[in-house]
Structure formats: C-alpha cells, structure tokens
Amino acid sequence: MSSYDYDLVVIGGGSGGMAAAKEAMLCGAKKVALFDFVKPTVHGTKWGLGGTCVNVGCIPKKLMHYAASMGPALHGDAPHFGWNIEVKGHDWNAMIDAVQQYVKKLNFSYRVGLRSKKVEYINALGRVEDPHTVSYVKNGETQKLSTKYILIAVGGRPNVPSEEEVPGAQQYAITSDDLFSLKTSPGKTLVVGASYIALECAGFLTELGYPTTVAVRSILLRGFDRQCAEKVGQMMQEMGTRFVRALPTRITKTTSGKFQVEFSDGLPTEEFDTILYATGRLPDTQLLNLEAVGVKLDDKGKIIATCEQSSVPSLFVVGDALSGGLELTPVAIKAGELLVRRLFAGSTVQMDYHLVPTAVFTPFEYGACGMSEEAAIEKYGQANVEVYLFEFPTLEIAAAHRAKVLSARVNEADVELSPNSLTKLVCLKSENERVLGFHFVGMNAGEITQGYSLALKLGCKKSDFDSVVGIHPTDAESFHSLAITRSSGESWVAAGGCGGGKCG
Known part of the structure; x- marks a missing residue:
C-alpha cells in the first residue's frame, strides 16, 4: 500500500x-x-x-470579440444588404x-x-x-x-509596472483580470502593450464603440510572423484603433475621476477613462x-x-x-x-510542442501554425525558403463596401477597407516545398487554422495544397490556388474578384 x-x-x-x-x-x-x-x-x-x-x-474574450463583431455588421454591412435596423448603441452592462x-x-x-x-x-x-x-x-x-x-x-x-517604473500604474491601471467583469463601461481607453491580449482587448473595445488607443514600444505581436502582425495592425487602424509609439511614464487621477497619462518620447499628456495594461504575464x-x-x-x-x-x-x-x-x-x-x-497508466507518449496552432482574436483574426517567414529564413537561409502570398477582400465585406474610419483615410477617395485577408505559406525548397509555416489573417482565422494544422503535422507540401479543390466562395480556398511568390516580385494583392477563390 x-x-x-x-x-x-x-x-x-x-x-x-x-x-x-x-x-x-x-x-x-x-x-x-x-x-x-x-x-x-x-x-x-x-x-x-x-x-x-x-x-x-479565452472564454469571455471570445464572447466579447463576438459581441463586438456585430457592431460593424449592424452599422455598416446590414443596410447594404437590405436590413433597416435602428441601432441605439452598445450596453456594456448587458x-x-x-x-x-x-x-x-x-x-x-x-x-x-x-x-x-x-x-x-x-x-x-x-x-x-x-x-x-x-x-x-x-x-x-x-x-x-x-x-x-x-x-x-x-x-x-x-504584469503591471512597479511604482518606481511607472508611478500610478499599480494603483490606477486595470488588467484583463479586471476587464471582463468591469461594472461600468470603460469609455475612452488606453491599452498599454503589443501582445495578443493587448490587441484583442483593444480590437473589441474599438468595435464596441469605445475610443481606444494602443501604446506600444516597438513592434506588434513579437514572435509572430512580421508581415501578418503588421497586417493585423493595419486592419485595426482602419477599423478605428489608434496606435501611438510611446509608453506611459506617469499616471495620475484628476478631480473629475479621469486618468491623466504622461508619455515618453515627447508625446503630449492625455486623459483617459480607463488604463489597461497588457504587457505580458x-x-x-x-x-x-x-x-x-x-x-x-x-x-x-x-x-x-x-x-x-x-x-x-x-x-x-x-x-x-x-x-x-x-x-x-x-x-x-x-x-x-x-x-x-x-x-x-504506463504510457510513454510525450507532449509534442512542435507545430501547435494558435489564433489571435483581433477584429480580423490571425491564425498561425509553424514557423514565421523570419524564423524560417534564419534557420534555413533566404535562398532555401519560398513564400506564397495572396491578399484579398472577403467577399461579404467587399460587397457591403465596409468603410475605413475617417482617421484612417488618406484622401476623399480612400474610403473602403483595404483587402482584409492575407493568406501565406512558408515553404522549404530543399524538401519539395514542405510547408514550414501556415498563416492567415481574416475572418474566422481560428477555425480555418485548426483544420490546416493537421496537414502540417502530417508533413504536407505545397503540391498537396495545390491538389485540393477549394470550397467556393470561401476565404480558405485561397490556400489551394496560391501561385504568387515573394521572390517573383509580382503583386500578391487582388484588385477585385470573389473572395479567396477564382470566379473564372
């Protein structure tokens, strides 16, 4: 015994x-x-x-991501498809x-x-x-x-900075541990950080209608594919999230109950209703x-x-x-x-931490499995890596003429969102273009990436993707007609068409 x-x-x-x-x-x-x-x-x-x-x-985040995604659909897309809906705004408490x-x-x-x-x-x-x-x-x-x-x-x-690092952060800032049960609406919000948690929270707050600024030190989504991370940031900006390249240096509470934030790099002091730190765990x-x-x-x-x-x-x-x-x-x-x-139970099976799929639930999601383009080049060399790309608008969003926010427009003609989807395969030339990395920015990226991760676990090659007939019209079918490589110098951005597929 x-x-x-x-x-x-x-x-x-x-x-x-x-x-x-x-x-x-x-x-x-x-x-x-x-x-x-x-x-x-x-x-x-x-x-x-x-x-x-x-x-x-994960759970409250995904539910709030879903709630937020209804905003652009109701305000912008629905009228284009014949729906006459009176939208009175968002009820945070509900x-x-x-x-x-x-x-x-x-x-x-x-x-x-x-x-x-x-x-x-x-x-x-x-x-x-x-x-x-x-x-x-x-x-x-x-x-x-x-x-x-x-x-x-x-x-x-x-992780929230100490009082010595950023005076006021420990006392006044909230984190994701507080946000999902926050009793009052956040109002004008400053999100500090460039992690997936920071961008997810900033994304759904923006879509819910709360003015949101993201303060970042350098790059977004460190460790992820750089092109895809920048695409995520681009689409968030076009949807209304503001980005500043500075960090808070001091937070004080005003007599009106707002928070005054002093920034680094000469950025002007600004007031916010809520300060959310998402700078790692x-x-x-x-x-x-x-x-x-x-x-x-x-x-x-x-x-x-x-x-x-x-x-x-x-x-x-x-x-x-x-x-x-x-x-x-x-x-x-x-x-x-x-x-x-x-x-x-006498098993000998070990956990395999290789080729684990993941998704970032920003307004346009980012799903990934395997190596980033940068990691592949670092390991195998530029000459041995081929990258296939396609950038396009989701069919439904293109048909609804979903618009950028005013602050993201360059001129009067620059109204519609940029192509919101990015399809990317990173392949190893010396192994018959075995797929090292799968990346997709777009709607339902989490669902799309989950299925394709099995193919990567089984050692699929680019030719395997080519042999599959896509489901039309979907975003995911774009992976089965990829023909443009980065090395070709051709543009991989679609001028029109029908989502991720070919109409003829």
Whole structure:
C-alpha cells in the first residue's frame, strides 16, 4: 500500500490542472486532490473555479470579440444588404451580464465534473513543504497532506509596472483580470502593450464603440510572423484603433475621476477613462515555496523542467508556469493528460510542442501554425525558403463596401477597407516545398487554422495544397490556388474578384 495520503496533488484549478486531475482518476490513481485559490487583483476582482481561460481569458474574450463583431455588421454591412435596423448603441452592462452568467455556469459545471471523477477539491492556497508534502490553511489552522506526486498548474497573472517604473500604474491601471467583469463601461481607453491580449482587448473595445488607443514600444505581436502582425495592425487602424509609439511614464487621477497619462518620447499628456495594461504575464509561483524544496526556476519564476518533470523528481509542471512552454490553454490540457497517463497508466507518449496552432482574436483574426517567414529564413537561409502570398477582400465585406474610419483615410477617395485577408505559406525548397509555416489573417482565422494544422503535422507540401479543390466562395480556398511568390516580385494583392477563390 502507498505510504502517502494521495497519489497526486494538483496545485492550480485551471484548464491544465483540472484536466490532469480528472484524467489521473481515469488512469488508475486512487486518490487525487486539486487546490484552487484566486488571489484578488488590486481592484478586488476575483473569480471561480476554472482558471484564467474560463474566467478572465479565452472564454469571455471570445464572447466579447463576438459581441463586438456585430457592431460593424449592424452599422455598416446590414443596410447594404437590405436590413433597416435602428441601432441605439452598445450596453456594456448587458454584455457583461451575459458573459458572466455563462462563466458562472462553467464554474459550476467544473465543480460537478471534479466531483463526478471523485477528485477532492480544496479551495485554498497550496504550498509545497517538501517533495511529497503540501500544506494549506483552513479555518486559521495549517493542514498538511502527503502525496506521491505534485503537479504545479498555477498559470500566470498580468504584469503591471512597479511604482518606481511607472508611478500610478499599480494603483490606477486595470488588467484583463479586471476587464471582463468591469461594472461600468470603460469609455475612452488606453491599452498599454503589443501582445495578443493587448490587441484583442483593444480590437473589441474599438468595435464596441469605445475610443481606444494602443501604446506600444516597438513592434506588434513579437514572435509572430512580421508581415501578418503588421497586417493585423493595419486592419485595426482602419477599423478605428489608434496606435501611438510611446509608453506611459506617469499616471495620475484628476478631480473629475479621469486618468491623466504622461508619455515618453515627447508625446503630449492625455486623459483617459480607463488604463489597461497588457504587457505580458508572470507565473503565479511566488508563494509556493518551490526554490526552498529544490525546484529550479528561470529568471521569470517559471519552473525549469524536462518532459514536464522539474529538478525535483516527484514534482511536475504544465501550462504557463513551465519554462520554455507555450502559454496556450489546449497545450496545458494536452500536456497534463499525457503526463498523468505516463504516471498512472504506463504510457510513454510525450507532449509534442512542435507545430501547435494558435489564433489571435483581433477584429480580423490571425491564425498561425509553424514557423514565421523570419524564423524560417534564419534557420534555413533566404535562398532555401519560398513564400506564397495572396491578399484579398472577403467577399461579404467587399460587397457591403465596409468603410475605413475617417482617421484612417488618406484622401476623399480612400474610403473602403483595404483587402482584409492575407493568406501565406512558408515553404522549404530543399524538401519539395514542405510547408514550414501556415498563416492567415481574416475572418474566422481560428477555425480555418485548426483544420490546416493537421496537414502540417502530417508533413504536407505545397503540391498537396495545390491538389485540393477549394470550397467556393470561401476565404480558405485561397490556400489551394496560391501561385504568387515573394521572390517573383509580382503583386500578391487582388484588385477585385470573389473572395479567396477564382470566379473564372
């Protein structure tokens, strides 16, 4: 018999932790416990079981992205297709109520799910005392339990500059942890950062009708394909998001309740109703006592591990707290499930962090799988990389003559949106044009990229794309008629046509 109280203790009730805990019971573990404790933000925001994705990430973000996408369709597209609709503007509180009701429904279903799998749920902050002991405080008293394995799945929290770095930021700025349950509409908003979280939030706030400025230091979406990132920024600007190349240096609150922001690089001081920081996330590992028990951390506080196993053999990690990992919910879930199958069911299958698809839910989404053009050239050389491109307007948007905002127009004739879709394949010449990178900016990019990622996992070549007959008229069919390469020098921007396909 085991000398431990539990076979597995999971610290962190997010997607990865819950998936691992439930899968462990299915794989033969006799007793599993899961700790989850939400530390409120400086503004007092807290949430229920389910972690970042469910409460303050993927789920509310996607719902608000969907809500926002209705704005341009109702205001601009619908009248062109015969709809006579009176739009009275956006009700922030009604949207927040709908989003939070759904989130709370998920919170409840996760409690039920843990109970049905006989996972013990402990609503407390777990602390590692030694390689096989976790402590927590209940009713003012410290409790301890022993376990064969410990899994850290605590995720991360948004990073906000210190008082020394940007006076006022800690006190007055909110983060994505606060935004999705904000009680009052944000009004004129400053979003600080160029990450996907920053651009997603700025994008849906703009489409909802709130004047939004993004303050960035240098480039957008660092680590993504540069051409695609710039396309995302271009379309956001044409939809009304303002970008400034400066960062806040001081934030003060005025007597009227607004926030006065002083900027770097000589930018004039400006007032905003809301300041949102989205400048990256830090692992939520500070209170876990990890280094004291021998767990090695990187300079950001993430756990250094090999095949999810830390420097302490009985302690494992999945999700955003893993050094060198991918901060994506499905990655945490998959890694957690595969890990416990190895621990309890004799499996040898390891998590494959290569060719993981992802999507940025900006007004025109960006989906990617594999290497960026820059990464491919750096690894294989310019002469060995071929890039196929096509830029075009989505059929429905072109027919509706969706317009740029006034501030994005160069002259009176410059009214309609630029082609909103960009299709791109990065190929390796020396391997019969094996596809190294798949990229798409446009409507429903997440859905499109998900399916094509399977083709990349199977080692597809450009000729495989060419052999497939596209579905007409769709944006995705553009991948099956790509003929223009960057090296040809020809323009890859469509002058007209019917979306992603050929009309004749």
